[in-house]
Amino acid sequence: MAEFDLNKIRRLDGTLLLVLRELLRRRQASAAAARLGLSPSAVSHALTRLRELFDDPLFIRRPHGLEPTRRALELGPRIEALIDMAGHALTPDGAFDPAASDRWFAIGASEYVAALIGGRLVEAMRAQAPAAAFAITTHSHTRTLDALRRGELDLALGRFGPAPPGLVRETLFEDRYCVAARVGHPEIGPESGPRLDPAAYARIGHIFSAASGENTSEEPVPDRRDIATLAVVPRWLTALTMAAASDALVSCPRRLAERMAGPLGLQVLDPPFNQAPFAVHVVRREGPADPAVDWLLAQVRAAAG
Secondary structure, three states, rough: OOOOOOOHHOOOOOHHHHHHHHHHOOOOHHHHHHHOOHHHHHHHHHHHHHHHHOOOEEEEEOOOOOEHHHHHHHHHHHHHHHHHHHHHHHOOOOOOHHHHOOOOEEEEOOOHHHHHHHHHHHHHHHOOOOOOOOEEEEHHHHHHHHHHOOOOOOOOOOOOOOOOEEEEEEEEEEEEEEEEEEEEOOOOOHHHHOOHHHHHHOOOOOEEEOOOOOOOOOOOOOOOOOOOOOEEEEEEEHHHHHOOOOOOOEEEEHHHHHHHHHHHHHEEEEEEOOOOOEEEEEEOOOOOOOHHHHHHHHHHHHHHH
């Protein structure tokens, strides 16, 4: 442990970790004190010690409550992990009881995957772990894997290449691209059949997603001389919403289009070209098993299924 400041570690006790976690969750000193069974003055004293330890204000007082600094937000997932590991160490069999857990899980996921499984994951939490919660962040492929390696994320979901050292990847599900258009489109109706005509596909204006933040390289936008392009947006959900209110087309993952077809009033067709399925993955850290992450992964698999 020579690379660590041992004096700081000696000064960092469990109560300080719990105070920092509750302040991040609740953004109110009084609410954190009530949750931990401490007096407001004790929480204030703990915050003073935390500021000295981390050499950062951590929270700025605002009219609406405490606003965490960037440093505090960066510390949040690590503090959650430390508290969780301490809890496992104090549990005789190392088991995870979702019904008794108030863990805050951190997931890195593309917007597409979050939209597909997020609702089912919420319902799993409500039913099995009502005091627990999860936060989803969307960043680039590299930034997501770096955060996972550092312990700032519990899982990463998206389209990833081979897992780098220290991480393990598995296929969560497969999908294919499709074409979505609004129901009642003047050029596309039931008589068009399940597959869009190549000429219509090229002629009718498209809204494309550049897939920014989809944990993969940006999807190429076709040459406008080949495919009429009306707009390029950073998210598929944005593209689908725009198509539902216009006569534009959207090429996007079929699972997402089918999920949103009813709420948005869309019809889903096969594209006029052959395309192979693509895989969506879940990535986690190698090393000692974490029963809480094992439980979360099981819920993610069920939600994806």
